[in-house]
């Protein structure tokens with residue numbers, strides 16, 4: 559006969575019924591753009607570091623050798639296992655050979671994060687083919703390549719996370735970056751549906767106004783302050799806010815979450831004091 563104690567033991571036997579830290583022991587995590595590109599750190603690096611700290615073997619895929627080697631050293635210093643693999647994500651052959659090298663070294667791929675992106679803050683109707691193509695390559699086709707080649711080796715299920723941008727929520731100016739990240743989000747949702755039958759989850763994180771290596775390239779302190787004021791929570795985020803959400807989505811904590819794009823953005827744009835109360839006055843009679 560069941561007692562309440564039995565019921566408790568039965569239901570809390572679920573791996574999620576714990577508040578202890580998530581472990582990724584025995585998993586292999588491929589993090590594209592995981593290099594440590596500057597003293598402020600990056601989203602990709604922070605994801606790679608969290609995965610390494612949780613026990614995963616981390617493949618840092620980055621075209622910048624110095625950034626890749628720095629990331630590997632930081633992960634190893636924290637007790638993790640990592641290795642740098644060179645690839646240019648705008649080139650299919652390069653991505654395919656890096657993915658193959660990861661599998662030769664670590665034997666499998668379970669987790670994939672792609673943080674590579676940037677550029678294109680110019681009106682789409684004022685640029686030439688090459689510039690448009692460059693932004694699409696970096697922000698969209700790169701992820702398509704990484705997922706395409708990596709999923710072939712994800713034979714035991716797994717999880718993929720893409721890194722999008724709050725730029726997808728804007729209406730203008732029509733930036734190639736906005737277009738590319740919107741395509742990336744569609745790819746994320748579509749890949750989730752394609753890979754679900756194999757137990758592979760695919761989600762995205764839509765990044766708000768964070769400070770890090772990416773933002774620091776080309777922003778003045780004044781612009782940074784204005785950006786901070788435009789956040790609902792009135793603070794700028796950090797790369798760790800994004801990495802923390804990505805880590806959740808990569809981990810088994812999110813084992814039933816797929817095809818989602820999670821906005822991590824301090825609550826979105828600040829709603830400044832509203833100067834009116836639209837619709838609150840009684841309707842005026844039409845003039846006769």
Ligand SMILES: NC(=O)c1ccc[n+]([C@@H]2O[C@H](COP(=O)([O-])OP(=O)(O)OC[C@H]3O[C@@H](n4cnc5c(N)ncnc54)[C@H](O)[C@@H]3O)[C@@H](O)[C@H]2O)c1
Nearest residue numbers: 591593600601602621622646647673674675723765771773
């Ligand atoms: N910081 C923000 O305000 C903000 C806002 C919205 C979205 N984002 C997104 O966050 C991501 C920024 O990532 P991050 O913080 O890791 O940036 P980062 O600059 O720290 O890292 C990017 C890494 O990618 C590597 N890389 C660049 N091009 C490559 C290529 N062609 N092939 C291989 N490696 C390449 C670089 O060497 C670098 O190590 C981007 O996707 C960006 O669109 C940032």
